[in-house]
Amino acid sequence: MGTLLISKKSIHANKQVKKIQKEYLKQHRRIKGRFPKGKLGKVVYLDDNYCIDATDGIQVNSKGYDISHLSIQEMWRIIKEADLVGLGGSGFSTIKKLETIRKSAASKKYFIINGVACDPGLLHDAWLMEKYMAEVNVGIEIVNKLVGFNEVIMATPDKVPCRYPMGEERILIHTLLGIDITSKEIPAEKGILVLNVQTVLSIYNAVLGEQDQKIRYITVADLDTGRARIARVKMGQEADEVLMRILETNKRTPFLSSTSTDQCYIGSGIMEAEKYHKGQKISAATSLICFGKAFEFHNEEKCKGCGACTRKCPKGIKVHKLVKVIEKEEWSKLEELGIKECIKCGCCSYHCKAGKNIMDMITYAKEKKYER
Numbered sequence: 090m091g092t093l094l095i096s097k098k099s100i101h102a103n104k105q106v107k108k109i110q111k112e113y114l115k116q117h118r119r120i121k122g123r124f125p126k127g128k129l130g131k132v133v134y135l136d137d138n139y140c141i142d143a144t145d146g147i148q149v150n151s152k153g154y155d156i157s158h159l160s161i162q163e164m165w166r167i168i169k170e171a172d173l174v175g176l177g178g179s180g181f182s183t184i185k186k187l188e189t190i191r192k193s194a195a196s197k198k199y200f201i202i203n204g205v206a207c208d209p210g211l212l213h214d215a216w217l218m219e220k221y222m223a224e225v226n227v228g229i230e231i232v233n234k235l236v237g238f239n240e241v242i243m244a245t246p247d248k249v250p251c252r253y254p255m256g257e258e259r260i261l262i263h264t265l266l267g268i269d270i271t272s273k274e275i276p277a278e279k280g281i282l283v284l285n286v287q288t289v290l291s292i293y294n295a296v297l298g299e300q301d302q303k304i305r306y307i308t309v310a311d312l313d314t315g316r317a318r319i320a321r322v323k324m325g326q327e328a329d330e331v332l333m334r335i336l337e338t339n340k341r342t343p344f345l346s347s348t349s350t351d352q353c354y355i356g357s358g359i360m361e362a363e364k365y366h367k368g369q370k371i372s373a374a375t376s377l378i379c380f381g382k383a384f385e386f387h388n389e390e391k392c393k394g395c396g397a398c399t400r401k402c403p404k405g406i407k408v409h410k411l412v413k414v415i416e417k418e419e420w421s422k423l424e425e426l427g428i429k430e431c432i433k434c435g436c437c438s439y440h441c442k443a444g445k446n447i448m449d450m451i452t453y454a455k456e457k458k459y460e461r
């Protein structure tokens with residue numbers, strides 16, 4: 090089970106990383122609506138534009154940008170056969186999302202390309218948009234041809250402040266369209282398709298890039314100094330092989346202070362990662378590999394009654410009450426306190442003055458209540 094690697098306390102104790110976050114928050118001050126609560130900015134910066142290639146140089150043999158020779162049926166077939174999945178952390182089947190929105194009876198259809206990438210540890214989506222925007226635009230054109238949208242919205246940090254958790258799917262929809270999608274509803278059924286920018290790039294690569302292997306880009310970061318680089322990896326690849334390449338690069342041009350695999354974490358972001366273990370593989374949900382000292386939460390401390398968890402929860406959950414109920418194991422009260430609305434963003438844990446990993450406690454409580 091993944092956990093978050095930082096807390097407000099750990100950031101405040103690290104002057105260098107605190108400075109990175111402060112700068113980021115300054116740049117992304119403007120927030121409208123009811124979701125500014127998490128208030129977390131990046132805690133890493135791109136040290137070098139150099140991309141670590143851990144794929145043995147697998148090339149995407151692009152056939153250019155013209156899709157006029159391809160019929161809609163042909164593009165559906167290619168995307169279906171490519172078996173693409175979301176690369177923004179969900180790992181959800183892309184073709185299923187496309188089929189759902191195509192069948193949706195919604196009167197207006199929207200396509201949101203999620204380039205917000207707000208997790209404090211991730212930089213590769215912004216990097217991809219700088220390098221491959223022409224390809225992403227063709228990917229957008231392909232998806233638009235397949236579905237036929239009323240509106241296509243590119244959600245980039247100039248439209249949506251890059252502050253965690255503004256890029257979360259339902260929060261993004263609310264911010265851009267003012268539409269509320271409950272946890273029981275599926276956005277694509279309501280006529281709203283949200284695809285991460287890297288997923289759109291993978292659609293381009295499948296249709297025009299002749300890519301037979303699933304390649305993805307991830308961020309490699311140093312938790313202690315905030316330095317980061319981009320890496321190109323294969324899905325299904327042994328993480329050991331990727332680590333070897335990262336460490337080889339680090340020998341030539343050091344950017345990581347710690348290279349110990351005892352202090353190595355892999356996951357969908359800094360807000361949800363797990364300790365690296367041998368034999369682990371890179372998956373569609375792997376967006377981050379980082380090295381350094383993770384914050385250790387000590388759940389045994391008493392609640393200080395500060396209310397930060399509730400104030401910072403983007404879903405408006407009365408988290409401090411939920412914590413009490415979980416600690417007393419009163420499982421029957423969880424639902425009325427909105428446990429199902431929790432999006433596992435970790436903002437409560439990040440801000441908790443008592444060092445409680447509330448997100449983990451909620452995950453545990455959900456398992457207790459619903460998986461018995």
Ligand code: SF4
Pocket residue numbers: 398401402403404405406408430431432433434435436437438447448451
């Ligand atoms: S309760 Fe859930 S949604 Fe609210 S801050 Fe905590 S993890 Fe995020």
Ligand code: SF4
Pocket residue numbers: 391392393394395396397398399408409412437440441442443444445
């Ligand atoms: S943030 Fe932590 S200490 Fe503060 S009220 Fe919530 S559980 Fe208690």
